Amino acid sequence: MIKNIQTKIILIFFTLGIIVIGALSFFHISMLEKNDKLLTNVVQDEQVLSLLEEQITQTKVITAIAIGIFAIITLLVGYFVSRSVVKPINLLIQSAEKIAEGEEIEIAETGDKKTQVDELVNAFKLMTTELKQNLNEMGKQKKQIETILLHMTDGIIAFDMEGSIIHINPAAVELLNLSKQDKHFNQIFQKLHADINLEKIVYLENWTSSEQRLNIGEKYVNLLFAPFQDENNKPAGVIVVIQDITEHVKLDNMRKEFVADVSHELKTPITSIMGYADTLLESDYDKEMQAKFLGVISSEARRMAKLVTDLLTLSRYDNKKIVKEETEFDLGDLTKKCIERLKFEIEKKEHHVECFVTANVPPVQADKYGIERVILNIISNAIKYTKEKGIIKVYVGFVYNDAYIKVIDNGIGIPQDDLTRIFERFYRVDKARTREMGGTGLGLSIAKEILAQNHGSIDIKSEAGKGTEVVIRIPAKK
Numbered sequence: 470m471i472k473n474i475q476t477k478i479i480l481i482f483f484t485l486g487i488i489v490i491g492a493l494s495f496f497h498i499s500m501l502e503k504n505d506k507l508l509t510n511v512v513q514d515e516q517v518l519s520l521l522e523e524q525i526t527q528t529k530v531i532t533a534i535a536i537g538i539f540a541i542i543t544l545l546v547g548y549f550v551s552r553s554v555v556k557p558i559n560l561l562i563q564s565a566e567k568i569a570e571g572e573e574i575e576i577a578e579t580g581d582k583k584t585q586v587d588e589l590v591n592a593f594k595l596m597t598t599e600l601k602q603n604l605n606e607m608g609k610q611k612k613q614i615e616t617i618l619l620h621m622t623d624g625i626i627a628f629d630m631e632g633s634i635i636h637i638n639p640a641a642v643e644l645l646n647l648s649k650q651d652k653h654f655n656q657i658f659q660k661l662h663a664d665i666n667l668e669k670i671v672y673l674e675n676w677t678s679s680e681q682r683l684n685i686g687e688k689y690v691n692l693l694f695a696p697f698q699d700e701n702n703k704p705a706g707v708i709v710v711i712q713d714i715t716e717h718v719k720l721d722n723m724r725k726e727f728v729a730d731v732s733h734e735l736k737t738p739i740t741s742i743m744g745y746a747d748t749l750l751e752s753d754y755d756k757e758m759q760a761k762f763l764g765v766i767s768s769e770a771r772r773m774a775k776l777v778t779d780l781l782t783l784s785r786y787d788n789k790k791i792v793k794e795e796t797e798f799d800l801g802d803l804t805k806k807c808i809e810r811l812k813f814e815i816e817k818k819e820h821h822v823e824c825f826v827t828a829n830v831p832p833v834q835a836d837k838y839g840i841e842r843v844i845l846n847i848i849s850n851a852i853k854y855t856k857e858k859g860i861i862k863v864y865v866g867f868v869y870n871d872a873y874i875k876v877i878d879n880g881i882g883i884p885q886d887d888l889t890r891i892f893e894r895f896y897r898v899d900k901a902r903t904r905e906m907g908g909t910g911l912g913l914s915i916a917k918e919i920l921a922q923n924h925g926s927i928d929i930k931s932e933a934g935k936g937t938e939v940v941i942r943i944p945a946k947k
Contacts, residue, residue, distance in 0.1 A: 624711030730895035855880030
């Protein structure tokens with residue numbers, strides 16, 4: 470394209486020069502010929518006429534020479550234009566095309582000095598290299614951001630000022646249960662029954678709430694709206710951050726339920742103690758009645774003391790303030806001793822309890838006091854919730870580097886719906902019956918905490934009316 474322009478410029482320059490020289494020469498020759506005719510009619514001197522003809526001939530020769538010289542000058546000008554302007558521009562274009570295609574360019578040198586065009590090409594190359602580096606860095610940062618957004622557990626959605634989605638990550642799609650048809654701000658949040666307005670968030674950020682909580686099915690999500698601006702500090706859209714707060718809501722509800730349960734559990738014995746104490750103070754009863762009332766007061770006081778003790782124990786485990794005294798002991802012997810300690814309760818309900826210890830059970834290294842408490846809790850639960858003359862079997866064994874205790878009874882069992890919640894604090898399958906038997910609803914919670922502190926585990930399988938199976942695992946000493 471540059472070469473065509475060069476050729477056109479030279480042709481136009483040459484043509485205009487020829488036309489000007491030719492026109493002036495033609496005008497001059499015409500005037501001479503005209504004068505020659507006039508003089509021929511007026512002057513009959515052959516010498517004068519010969520001089521005029523000679524001037525016409527000289528003019529034609531001078532014109533031809535001028536045209537020739539002008540042609541040579543035109544060619545020289547074209548050559549210098551080509552060398553000084555067109556060629557460097559062509560070189561720049563070729564270099565740009567090579568760089569655009571990813572090829573390397575070489576800078577030509579004239580002697581020991583670079584030409585200005587070469588320096589321009591070099592500067593162009595450096596500029597292009599820096600541009601490439603910047604683009605590569607931007608591409609790298611973009612990929613990093615995309616990777617982060619892709620693997621974030623929080624959802625991210627970016628909307629433009631029209632409410633169309635600019636970017637959305639998989640977590641947002643999952644948390645809000647979005648489909649491919651959900652592509653607009655109003656469409657998404659109207660579907661979720663959320664009273665949210667894009668314009669208010671963008672233009673009235675200081676006067677509107679930028680955070681909202683939604684309940685979507687069984688999930689609770691927190692939405693944080695943050696307007697963003699373009700390079701001219703003008704509103705460009707809104708970014709929505711979606712956080713799954715289901716666990717936080719559940720924990721908060723559990724905390725509220727826990728406080729309510731503690732208040733209720735403490736209120737009941739306190740009310741009984743106050744009632745019987747006031748009755749004794751207000752009236753005179755015989756010793757038998759006084760002994761009965763004092764027995765109730767003593768029982769309720771012990772129950773309250775046990776509840777407070779269990780709460781303090783759980784608190785210590787939660788805050789890791791329990792000092793474990795790890796010792797090496799035989800799990801089979803400890804289990805037999807626990808069964809012996811519960812002999813009175815077993816005989817009272819006429820249960821048939823058997824304990825089987827398999828051979829070669831290695832000793833365990835753990836908090837003996839804590840493990841003993843767990844075993845007593847599990848076996849006492851089996852005794853409590855198994856009807857009279859029931860069967861309870863206890864197995865102590867070793868499998869996969871773990872020593873285990875398995876307690877199987879044919880008691881009342883636990884419904885499937887309650888199995889997932891039996892380790893919650895104060896949770897009872899039958900609250901009235903559990904309270905009647907003297908339970909606090911904290912035994913299994915404490916057992917699970919103790920085993921967790923000793924790197925153990927507890928699993929429960931049960932079926933209502935058919936009994937329960939509890940398996941405790943404790944790592945054996947290597």
